[in-house]
Amino acid sequence: IDLAFELQPDIITLDNILPDMIGTDILKVYQQEGLKSKVIMISAVGQESVVNDGLSLGAKAYIIKPFTSEQL
Numbered sequence: 001i002d003l004a005f006e007l008q009p010d011i012i013t014l015d016n017i018l019p020d021m022i023g024t025d026i027l028k029v030y031q032q033e034g035l036k037s038k039v040i041m042i043s044a045v046g047q048e049s050v051v052n053d054g055l056s057l058g059a060k061a062y063i064i065k066p067f068t069s070e071q072l
Contacts, residue, residue, distance in 0.1 A: 004037060005033065008036065011037065012038070012039045012040070023043065024053045040059065040062075042065060043064065
C-alpha cells in the first residue's frame with residue numbers, strides 16, 4: 001500500500017487473495033486515501049459478489065484466472 005502511494009503508478013494489478021490482506025480491503029484504502037492509479041484485479045476468486053465488490057470499490061476491471069490473452 002505504501003509503495004503504491006510513493007510511486008503513484010499508472011496501473012496496479014492486484015490479486016484478491018494476499019498473505020496479509022484481502023485485495024478489496026486494499027482497494028478501500030486506495031479509495032479512502034484518493035490514490036489516482038487505475039487498478040485491475042486479477043484473481044482466481046470469481047464469485048459474482050466478490051467481483052462486484054472489487055468493481056464498486058474502484059477497480060477498472062476484474063479478470064478471473066486462468067485467463068486468455070484476449071481477456072487481458
